[in-house]
Amino acid sequence: MTDADVVIGLEVHVQLDTDSKMFCGCSTEYDDSPPNTHTCPTCLGLPGALPVVNERAVEYAVKVGKALDCSIAEDTAFHRKNYFYPDLPKNFQITQYDSPINEDGELEISVEDESKSVGIRRAHMEEDPGSLVHKGGSIERSSYTLVDYNRSGTPLLEIVTEPDVESPEEARAVVDKLREILEYLGVFDADRGGALRVDANVSISVDDEEGTRTEVKNIGSTKGVVKALRYEVTRQKNQLKRGGDVQQETRHYDDDRGVTVTLREKAEEKDYRYFREADIPPLETSEYVEEVEIPELPDERRRRFREEYGLSREEASKLTSKKAVADFYEEVADVDSDLAATWVVDELLGELNYRDMTVEDVDAEDFRGLVELVDAGEVTDANAVEAIRASLDGRQGFVEVVEERGLGVADEGETLEACRTAVEENPDAVDDYLSGDDEALNYLVGQVMQATGGGADPATVNEVLREELEGEG
Amino acid sequence: MSATDDGDDPFNAFVTRCRVGGGDGMLSDLSIGVKDNISTEDVETTCASQVLEGYVPPYDATAVKRLKDAGASIVGKTNLDEFGMGSTTETSAYGATRNPVDPERVPGGSSGGSAAAVAAGEVDAALGTDTGGSVRCPAAFCGVVGYKPTYGLVSRYGLIAYANSLECIGPIADDVETVGRVLDVIAGEDHRDGTCNLEAGDLASAAREPVELGGLSVAVPEELVGDGVDPDVEAEFERAVDVLKSEGASVDRVSMPSLERALAAYYVIAMGEASSNLARFDGVRYGPGGGDGDWNESFSSARAGFGDEVKRRVMLGTFALSEGYHDEYYDKAQQARELVRRDFHRVFEDADVVASPTMPVTAFELGEALDDPLEMYQMDVNTVPVNLAGVPSVSVPAGDVDGLPVGLQLTAAKNRDAELLSTAAAFEEAWS
Numbered sequence: 001m002t003d004a005d006v007v008i009g010l011e012v013h014v015q016l017d018t019d020s021k022m023f024c025g026c027s028t029e030y031d032d033s034p035p036n037t038h039t040c041p042t043c044l045g046l047p048g049a050l051p052v053v054n055e056r057a058v059e060y061a062v063k064v065g066k067a068l069d070c071s072i073a074e075d076t077a078f079h080r081k082n083y084f085y086p087d088l089p090k091n092f093q094i095t096q097y098d099s100p101i102n103e104d105g106e107l108e109i110s111v112e113d114e115s116k117s118v119g120i121r122r123a124h125m126e127e128d129p130g131s132l133v134h135k136g137g138s139i140e141r142s143s144y145t146l147v148d149y150n151r152s153g154t155p156l157l158e159i160v161t162e163p164d165v166e167s168p169e170e171a172r173a174v175v176d177k178l179r180e181i182l183e184y185l186g187v188f189d190a191d192r193g194g195a196l197r198v199d200a201n202v203s204i205s206v207d208d209e210e211g212t213r214t215e216v217k218n219i220g221s222t223k224g225v226v227k228a229l230r231y232e233v234t235r236q237k238n239q240l241k242r243g244g245d246v247q248q249e250t251r252h253y254d255d256d257r258g259v260t261v262t263l264r265e266k267a268e269e270k271d272y273r274y275f276r277e278a279d280i281p282p283l284e285t286s287e288y289v290e291e292v293e294i295p296e297l298p299d300e301r302r303r304r305f306r307e308e309y310g311l312s313r314e315e316a317s318k319l320t321s322k323k324a325v326a327d328f329y330e331e332v333a334d335v336d337s338d339l340a341a342t343w344v345v346d347e348l349l350g351e352l353n354y355r356d357m358t359v360e361d362v363d364a365e366d367f368r369g370l371v372e373l374v375d376a377g378e379v380t381d382a383n384a385v386e387a388i389r390a391s392l393d394g395r396q397g398f399v400e401v402v403e404e405r406g407l408g409v410a411d412e413g414e415t416l417e418a419c420r421t422a423v424e425e426n427p428d429a430v431d432d433y434l435s436g437d438d439e440a441l442n443y444l445v446g447q448v449m450q451a452t453g454g455g456a457d458p459a460t461v462n463e464v465l466r467e468e469l470e471g472e473g
Numbered sequence: 474m475s476a477t478d479d480g481d482d483p484f485n486a487f488v489t490r491c492r493v494g495g496g497d498g499m500l501s502d503l504s505i506g507v508k509d510n511i512s513t514e515d516v517e518t519t520c521a522s523q524v525l526e527g528y529v530p531p532y533d534a535t536a537v538k539r540l541k542d543a544g545a546s547i548v549g550k551t552n553l554d555e556f557g558m559g560s561t562t563e564t565s566a567y568g569a570t571r572n573p574v575d576p577e578r579v580p581g582g583s584s585g586g587s588a589a590a591v592a593a594g595e596v597d598a599a600l601g602t603d604t605g606g607s608v609r610c611p612a613a614f615c616g617v618v619g620y621k622p623t624y625g626l627v628s629r630y631g632l633i634a635y636a637n638s639l640e641c642i643g644p645i646a647d648d649v650e651t652v653g654r655v656l657d658v659i660a661g662e663d664h665r666d667g668t669c670n671l672e673a674g675d676l677a678s679a680a681r682e683p684v685e686l687g688g689l690s691v692a693v694p695e696e697l698v699g700d701g702v703d704p705d706v707e708a709e710f711e712r713a714v715d716v717l718k719s720e721g722a723s724v725d726r727v728s729m730p731s732l733e734r735a736l737a738a739y740y741v742i743a744m745g746e747a748s749s750n751l752a753r754f755d756g757v758r759y760g761p762g763g764g765d766g767d768w769n770e771s772f773s774s775a776r777a778g779f780g781d782e783v784k785r786r787v788m789l790g791t792f793a794l795s796e797g798y799h800d801e802y803y804d805k806a807q808q809a810r811e812l813v814r815r816d817f818h819r820v821f822e823d824a825d826v827v828a829s830p831t832m833p834v835t836a837f838e839l840g841e842a843l844d845d846p847l848e849m850y851q852m853d854v855n856t857v858p859v860n861l862a863g864v865p866s867v868s869v870p871a872g873d874v875d876g877l878p879v880g881l882q883l884t885a886a887k888n889r890d891a892e893l894l895s896t897a898a899a900f901e902e903a904w905s
Contacts, residue, residue: 041532045753047525047633048512048534052667082749082794086768091752145768147757273794275745275803278638279629280667 004206004240006233007213008171009121009163011199012178013156015128016060017189021153022127023051023094030150031192035133043153045089050279053078057155060187061101061125062288064157067181067297068120070105072289078125078277083270086147087129095158097274100124101285107161107181108299109173118174119162128154157187163201168229171200175222180298184323198225203246204236211236212246216260218253228253232260301326309337318345324359325349331364335371343371343384351388363397370398373408383407383454406453415448415456419464422447433469441465484571484580486590487549491516498544499677500658503651505540506590506599509550510557511642512631513537516547520633521565522555523778524754526761534631535666536600536642536659543658551599552586553607555780556751557635559583560610560852561842564782569839574616574878578836581614583607587645588615597646598655602632604640605739606831606856609868612645613831613880616870618897619645620652623888624863626671627656628663634750636743639860649869649898653680656890671888679891683899687721692824696732697855702833709872709879710830713904717828720903724828727820731812732858738809739857740850741793741802748790751783785846813861821886826896829855831868831880855882865890867897871904 021028024042041049065072079097105120130152134142159178165171175198182188189195197220203213214236219228231253236246250269251260264270296304298320305316305326319341320326332340348367352358370387373379379387379402391401402408422444423430432440441462448461482490488509493516495501507513510520512530514537519525533541540547554564562570562585572580573593580589584601588611591599601608603621612619621643632642644655657677663669693714698707718724756762756775763775779787793802820827833855842849859866864887871881881900885893 041530044758046530046532046759047518047520047528047753048530048629048631049532050630050666052665080749082752084752084755084769084772086755086757089753089758091755092749271796273749273791273796273799275749275794275799276638278668278746281670 003208004204004237005208006166007163007203007205007211008165008167008229009201010161010165010171010174011201012159012161012175013197013199014159014178014182014188015192015195016057016155016157016187017192018054018056018060018155020054020056022054022057022125022155023153026153028154033150035146035148035150038150039152043089044149045091051094051277053280053283054155057125058101058283058285059288059292060155060185061123061157062285062292063185063187063294064123064159064182065102065105066292066294067185068102068105068107068123068159070102070120070123072285073099073101073103074286075099075282075284076101077282078280079274080277082273085129086145087132087152089130089149089152093127093129094277094280095126096124107174107177109170109177111167111169111173116164116170118164118170121160121162123157123159126156126158128152128156168226168233171229172222172226175225177298179222180321184295184297186295194220196220200225200229200232202229202232202236204233204240206240211240212248214246214248214260215250216253217250217263218255220255224253224255227255227258228260231258235260298323309333309341311337311341315341315345318349322359328359328364328367332368332371335368336375339375340371343367343374347385347388351392355392357392362392366397366399370402373399373402377457378409379407380409380454380457386454407455409455409457414452415460416464418448418451418456419444419461419468421451423465423468430469441469484573484576484589484593485568486551486570486586486593486595488519488521488552488565488567488586489517489550491547491549493547494541494544495546496544498542500540500654501544503545503597503655504548505545505655506549506551506587506596507537507540507547508553508584508587508599508601510553510602510633510635511537511600512633513547513550516550518550518633519566520556521553521567522780522783523566524756524760524775526566526778528759530631532631534642535628535663537631539659540600540655545655545658548596549590551584551590554583554585555783556633556747557583557602557604557607557640558747558782558786560606560849561837562586562589562611563839563843564780566780571839572615572836574614574876575836578838578877579614579842581611581832581836583611584619584645585611588612588617588619591615591617591645591647598651599645600642600655600659601645602640603643603860604636604743605853605860607640608643608645609831609856609866609880609882610853612868613878613882614836616873616878617645617647618649618652618867618869618901619643619880620656620867620894621859621865622656622660623671623865623890624860625668626660626673626865626888626890628659628666628669630663630665630669634746636746637750638746639739639743641860649867649894649901650680652867653677653894653898656680656894660890674891676891676894680894680898682895683902684892684895686717686899686903689717689722689826689896689899690824691717691722691724692727692820692827693724694727694729694732694820694827694829696729697829701851701854702830703835703874705874706830706832706834706879709874710881713871713881713900714828716903717900720899725824727824729813729816729820729858731809731816734809735813735858735861736850736854738806738813739853739861740789741806742810742861744786744790745794745803745806746790747783748787748794751779751787754779782846810861813858814863817858817862817864817884817886825885826893827884829882829884831855831882835874835877835879859884863887865893867893869897869900869904871900
């Protein structure tokens with residue numbers, strides 16, 4: 001094998017974060033509900049029930065289309081994809097076949113500072129099936145299966161890329177970038193389990209000759225994308241190296257074992273018998289296209305943060321990958337954009353993450369107050385960190401914590417007083433210092449810091465102590 | 474309302490008796506039968522199929538709800554060909570319905586129970602459904618009025634789908650006025666049916682106000698008379714045409730070449746849609762269920778409950794939609810459908826209504842048509858073009874052959890339901 005290139009195309013299914021389902025009025029807030037409580041005749045596929053399109057889902061689809069620079073069809077239609085499966089109440093899925101709402105878009109990604117553009121073939125609307133619970137563990141071992149139709153009819157957008165993706169890492173970048181954009185658009189709840197699922201078409205082309213592709217299904221996370229695709233790419237390369245052929249087939253990704261296994265061979269591929277869904281009249285999109293506006297997107301915002309606030313690429317990137325973080329930062333930035341970036345990126349996000357919290361759990365105005373105190377030299381860095389921790393643990397305001405615990409900077413008198421006390425109470429250390437042991441000074445500084453509750457400025461303490469000790473000598 | 478109380482059903486017109494609705498409202502004087510493929514809350518709805526035996530819908534079809542709200546009494550669920558697939562009401566899992574005019578003959582179908590119940594005087598009116606003539610055929614065979622509205626005028630929410638791009642709920646009654654009153658109540662926009670978005674207008678009044686036949690322009694397509702039409706039926710039809718003429722209507726013989734292909738196109742589309750619509754009857758959520766085995770086996774055994782005609786149509790429809798045959802059958806049928814639409818559109822540029830015999834024959838004897846499905850399909854040749862085009866059409870009694878009723882089919886342009894009712898009322902008046 002001489003020149004082998006990895007060719008990957010992705011199908012990313014995302015749940016649109018609408019209040020109600022794609023074709024009925026049932027609520028989509030079913031995550032903590034008992035099975036089959038968010039259902040109606042339509043999403044249960046009861047005889048005679050009909051689908052009516054959720055306008056909000058169309059609006060969201062148009063938003064995504066605009067953000068990915070797609071051409072948006074003036075008239076779009078729905079189709080039936082026919083196959084039998086117990087989680088599919090009608091035994092067909094309503095989807096879009098030859099007239100998807102969005103086509104021919106583009107997505108900018110960067111991997112290790114290399115930017116490239118990945119083509120978006122289409123992004124179309126469809127409905128999620130119900131979910132299956134296999135009793136007794138895995139699908140092979142279970143003695144029976146229960147069906148929960150709460151998820152049935154949840155709006156999905158299937159975003160299909162061109163086969164422009166050339167490595168598992170690029171695939172991950174595509175998925176991450178899509179998540180970012182969808183979250184910015186407010187059409188996607190990134191924290192919801194199962195809200196994003198990926199299928200991937202993978203092949204290896206040797207000396208520019210197209211390879212046979214496999215479809216890998218059931219990739220449920222961003223990490224899974226890299227793991228699944230690395231496995232599949234290696235598997236195919238090994239196959240070719242050994243002189244074998246890659247079989248055209250559908251493979252299932254087993255996340256627990258990190259491997260892909262054969263699900264269906266080519267001969268078993270389904271014929272979905274697509275045809276127009278006559279229950280849904282053709283949909284005109286012109287009104288949506290005119291009225292739907294999209295906000296500033298992550299890349300734009302990243303650029304602006306670097307220009308407007310003078311931030312590094314890394315800082316700008318960290319601050320903009322979630323819209324809520326970027327919004328939060330902008331409320332703090334005008335104190336001092338560098339200082340604000342440091343405190344949000346280096347301290348706050350880490351502390352939040354450690355506690356499974358997000359910036360949405362804290363008050364930007366309050367945090368801004370803390371950064372102002374740091375900026376004015378009224379709280380030391382160490383005490384500001386202390387204040388953040390205490391505040392998050394006790395669900396108390398940042399500034400309030402500083403005041404209550406006296407974490408503010410000690411004034412000159414206090415510092416002087418504490419230094420004198422330290423010298424008086426530690427004659428041994430004083431003797432050591434005077435006999436040339438600099439370590440002893442550090443010990444004394446520590447004593448002063450402790451006495452002032454960390455409020456004294458270490459540099460000042462150092463200076464004052466030296467002066468005091470000169471006197472002793 | 475009396476005959477429905479004792480449970481006696483000499484023509485097997487009903488699958489289930491019930492008594493719901495009734496109260497104040499515009500239809501408080503009417504007892505109504507509802508075809509058993511239209512969902513009724515708390516009343517078993519079977520589609521005359523074993524696969525839905527015991528299924529009690531948790532909701533009312535919009536048409537049923539509107540009838541109840543108007544004070545109508547719903548007194549029973551009427552028999553039909555299984556899932557509406559037939560023209561004789563003999564494929565029902567609950568036995569054939571008999572024609573009250575001659576109990577040794579079929580009532581037509583698939584809304585045979587509805588037409589028979591009306592003809593026997595068991596109900597004042599009934600709802601049928603018309604996919605390819607299923608309201609008009611039994612109306613013609615039983616000597617009553619049957620109306621198929623413009624597609625999109627009456628909500629299909631709750632109508633258990635056979636071929637959803639073709640079918641409509643429509644009323645059957647003894648006279649045009651009653652048909653108009655029922656239609657007026659069930660018609661009009663419904664937010665639960667995205668295809669039901671037409672302004673209904675005052676259809677009850679329209680049915681009470683016959684048009685002046687003197688100004689009426691009638692087209693008679695040569696494709697729907699002559700070859701294939703029983704000569705005695707045709708003679709009765711010509712008598713009806715003469716009545717229209719004598720009242721001053723102008724009658725033109727026209728050609729609608731697309732109709733030659735309408736029947737084949739209709740069956741391909743209807744069966745294709747049926748193969749998908751009937752996929753949901755897998756026994757998981759309702760119906761008798763498929764019993765043991767893995768889900769594949771369980772689905773299969775649940776679906777074994779379908780009757781022969783349903784299986785035939787599901788299999789043919791699956792074939793027509795399959796890869797490699799889709800273009801040749803389904804897509805071609807859609808093209809033919811478009812030509813039928815255009816033909817109607819062209820004819821209605823000059824004509825107010827298109828007239829033909831509703832059925833090419835009178836009611837057959839029980840059992841006569843069952844052996845040869847193709848021959849049975851042929852009987853729908855005059856009614857199916859209307860469903861392909863989505864236009865409104867009505868069958869009105871117009872004479873008989875040896876005591877067996879003949880129907881006159883009048884068809885109007887899309888959304889001209891009010892005008893069509895007034896025209897039917899005028900013919901009804903002129904004929905009597």
